Amino acid sequence: MNNRKLLSITTLVIGSFFLVTCNNNQRESATTREKGHPASFASDEEFLDFIQKTHLNYMWEGAEPISGLAPERIHMDGIYPENDADVITTGGSGFGVAGLLVGINRGFIPREEGVERLHKITDYLTASDRFHGIWPHWLHGPAGKVKAFSQKDNGGDLVESAFLMQGLLCVREYFKNGNESEKQLAGKINTLWREMDWTWYLNGQDVLYWHWSPEYGWEMNFPLEGYNECLITYILAASSPTYSIPAAAYHNGWARGGEIKSDAVAYNYPLVLKHNGAEKYGGPLFWAHYSYIGLNPKGLKDQYADYWQLNRNQALINYEYCVENPKGFEGYGDNCWGLTASYSLRGYSSHMPAKNDLGVITPTAALSSFPYTPDQSMRALKHFYFDLGGKIWGKYGFYDAFSIQYDWYPQRYLAIDQLTIAPMIENYRTGLLWKLFMGAPEIQEGLKKLGFTYENEK
Template sequence: MKPVPSGGITRRSATRWIAGTVLSGLAAPSLLERAALAAPRPATLDPDASAFLDEMERQACLYFYEQADPSTGQVLDRANNHITQGHLDPRFASSIASTGFGLTALCIADSRRYLPSDNIRKRVLATLQFHLRPMPTEHGFYYHFNDVKTGLPLLNIEVSPIDTTIFLCGVLTCRAHFKDPKIADLATQIYNRVDWPWMLNTGKTFALGWLPATGFLTPRWDHYAEMMMMYLLAIGSPTHPIDPSCWSSFTRPRVRFERYNFISGHDPLFIHLYSHAWFDFYRKRDSYADYFANSVTAVRAHKAFCLSLNRGYNDDYWGVTASDWMHGYTAWGGPPLLGPVDGTVVPSATAGSLPFLPIDCLRVLRSLKEKYGEYAWGRYGPCDAFHPDLAWYDADVLGIDLGISLLNIENFRSGFVWNTFMRNPEAPNAMKLAGFRNY
């Protein structure tokens, strides 16, 4: 390890060097204070680590290309990880969020030349064209799960503003990355038609969703979670914006665990990762917090929480977020304890946390591959979750979990998704309107 440099720290070198702060109160710590509180990062990745992460990215990009219908561009919610020839999994449920991650994955694949550029552009165009028309929407919002070939919503599935937001982030990443007027026009139409005030349902916070039979769901997106990107896209909309005051309408509860104090609901770890996959919160703060530093603290607290459980977790084996487990799908993690945490490990928890605690997370991922790769790794990388002591290895991968892993691995390595997405003028403008400032 090299020591933290004392001067000349750029955006990229700071991302490499500084793991973050354990404090995220109203007073912003100085850069030197951050460095003093931080665990050092490697100045550069060693060749083996770089090759390891590159292979994880390549495999994830393959999922988003192979497990999508080529005509609609919709990405399957999940697929078997032991498919040997890359055929489309026979299951038919697509996820609008997986498709959003998939559009961003295509940008990464194009940047890193994992796939032929012409094939990628054709897929992006097909996806945007289908999702503009004839994909069903309500006021520009998409249904959560749909038939991968027809786009029709599955039975009793809600129109989801958060999953629509993830899709839109992918759409806007494509608009910024590809120098293609057709892609830009389609992406702009998809974003601009979203009627954000409608989803507020006469309130100041977004409804959780909407069902055709019964209307708006009663719960709201009213406390800090993964939805920061949703409020920002809505504030920044050039056609149907919400008032910037809505940014202050959701609560920011705090969690205390051991020496850690941070903003969080009683939610899985992924809530601290998703918005950060696209929006660049580094060295920015609003009236309430530095959210990048808050996520650093949340990941540190999560590691300490896992190790405190005496359920098999250690420095080489930790990380739990919403995922499959032996009995289905569950939202689990902590702190505080949420769900039936039983010693299962979820690779996307540490892969998605790489920008926030890189040395610790990279150690886990490499250890998991070294010790359990024969069983836990497949065509698309690590399976969604596994519990080696119980000899259980999930047969599937999930699009959203591969997605957050891929995007934040790439952000850790190069900052590509941050740099690309933030070129959309609506993103920095929304952050400005919400009261963010650099420091």
Template sequence: MLQRAQETDTVLIDRLQKAAFEYFLRHTNPENGLVADTSIKTSHCSIAAVGFALSSYPVAVERGWIERSEAAERVATSLRFFAESRQGEERRATGYRGFYYHFLDMKTGHRAWNSELSTIDSGLFIIGALGAAAYFTGESETETEIRDLTKLLYERCDWRWAMNKGLTMSMGWKPSSGFLRWRYQGYDEAVFLYLLAIASPTHPAPAESFDAFASTYTWMMAKDDPYLYAGPLFIHLFSHAWIDFRGINDKHMADKGTDYFRNTQVAIDVQRDYADRNPGHFVGYGRNVWGLTACDGPIPTVHRRHSSNSRPKVLGYAARGAPLGPDDGTIAPWAPLACLPFDKQAAIEGTRAILDAYPNLLLDGRFPGGFNPTIAGKGPEGWVDDRSVAIDQGLLVMMIENERTGLLWNLMRKSPILRTGLKKAGFTGGWLDDEPTIA
């Protein structure tokens, strides 16, 4: 413990970033490239996890954690599987109309459970592939195949169908019951999804769909700043993993005198202020111990530490948020570090505060999905999720690298698809007005 207490910030970040990437080495099926949703042995594949893995491989190559040829072959294996897998309504299908079921069997790739054909998770897979294709630009057979397969997979997505005759994107579809009744409206993680949809050269969503989406935003004031509200922190991070919003803007943000990057900085301040006020009187909260987002939590049968005779209201899996909730004392310990590009000091102070207060929190060197010190457990950590989550680990790999070198941001700035989507959505300014330099 003494050695780790003396770690510099750089060494600490190195250790956590590498451990996060190693999730994909440990929990990927090498035969088909499917990535387990969580670290438990019975976990199914999450297609979003595959997307985060694909864009994490370039980071690993640049960091020297894996040879370029091995990383390229791993990426190609995943893309080959999805390109060749069954598209249809039958039970053994992997996807339909270019989209994929949220969860897949790790061995067969068939639809798992009764999971929906998920537009957002399919989008995360696609943009993850685009990130990999933007990096693997060599002339080798494998790297050429990566680019060709990515093009095929993206152009196969039937975005018009996924709009379900509306101007906003349906959240998903099931063979037995059709489209889900929910759509991506209000500020959420789907910013990137609309950009991919309207840029499609084959089955595009109408360009006005982005305005239809953004017109449902909810605004509030945070101190003296206008704040595009979303309670869970992941909403303020996911699109930013691939898109550098610094210096570019759409009319919805420009009219408020802010931008998406600044809005995430405000979201971090809101989270820290909320944790410092701690209106729910939860154990452990403080200005440097924060991170309310979507994650697993204790089931509603456990007992709150130092509570009265009344049972605590715990939420299980929930999209926790600040300042309007919901909240049950569950913290996502990886969340502060994922905010590194937006507020380096807050990210490092938050990470150190959590690890100092709860030194036994990590699982195989990686952050668990969540923990709740208000709920009695084996140690001061209280309830701790018994698994790490793939998308959390991938987000860490990418966000840390974006702060350190800007790798994913710089790669995606050159993407014709992303640039087209941003321009059709009405974004202007900064790097978007410059002609990209193709390596």
């Protein structure tokens, strides 16, 4: 079964290969670090510009050349799992597409060049393997053909496709009234959006299913029940102009007939919803990031939750746990926090408070939480960059994860961690992506259909 998908219901996932602790010979030279690691900035705004520009560059300069999409991983040590170096990730690419839009809007990427890249991406996605309009988790970059994530996970991946379309719809909204080329781009995205058959993935039930394979059918058998990172899937499925699911699937499937609600409290912060497999302190922090690249939790409520309170509390619980540091790991504290799914000394693992704390800090956890915890995230950012930068900084920004406790500093990146940083910092700074996505007329209708209310802050 898909490693990251299991993070929603398990406390520990071991990847198909193990990381090798970096030694001094693997680390970048001091000269290389200095070129891409300025010692100071004129202001915090300039600092955030630099951080966003560097991290979104994973999707710009680091893109797989044929597709323009995000490689699943970039290892600066050059060591990859077998046949994995040219694999692209559809979900991570959705975050990357949102980051490209941030780069275009901020002038990091020339508008015309950005539009050209986005045309390349949409043309590739149009021609690549799809399953009832739904992309697989992984594609072989040069060929556009599905690469199985696991034996039976070789077809459509509804959740990763939702992450991808979330980013694409932001692009559509941004360019839909632009010049002729930009309008054509918006039209291509609209066609892809309308071709996604969400109803197929109900499998005749009152719940969405994560996978379908032409070879194995529904054998993966993974119903999407909350709460985890998958909320955006139901929002998009209800919002579809062509294959909209009934509201009952959301209430009976995702919300489990109301059983999704929680009365748990940690560090005086209500958890709000039951976090699958992490009901006491909350799950890994990517649950507060992936669905909220475009979906704005501010002012968003339904009968189950206030989504701003939900996400902010999860981030604060994660922060408070690291400050308390009950396991006594070296390095944890007020300026060094953040537990989420990432590489670890044991492979790929779902780090979270208490239940799976392995002494590993993942920078994206704190940095992608900027909208929820701006002060705590800024302290972490400055510590990561100015105090630890020589060990954890590289060409595309902070490496995926590190452990001071175990003197472990691998020079490796993962798209799904790296590419949420620039978009979520932008949502903190300007709300750009939130405004675009929430402004889409289909999304407004879909939210109403599911019983959400949204008080847009002016």
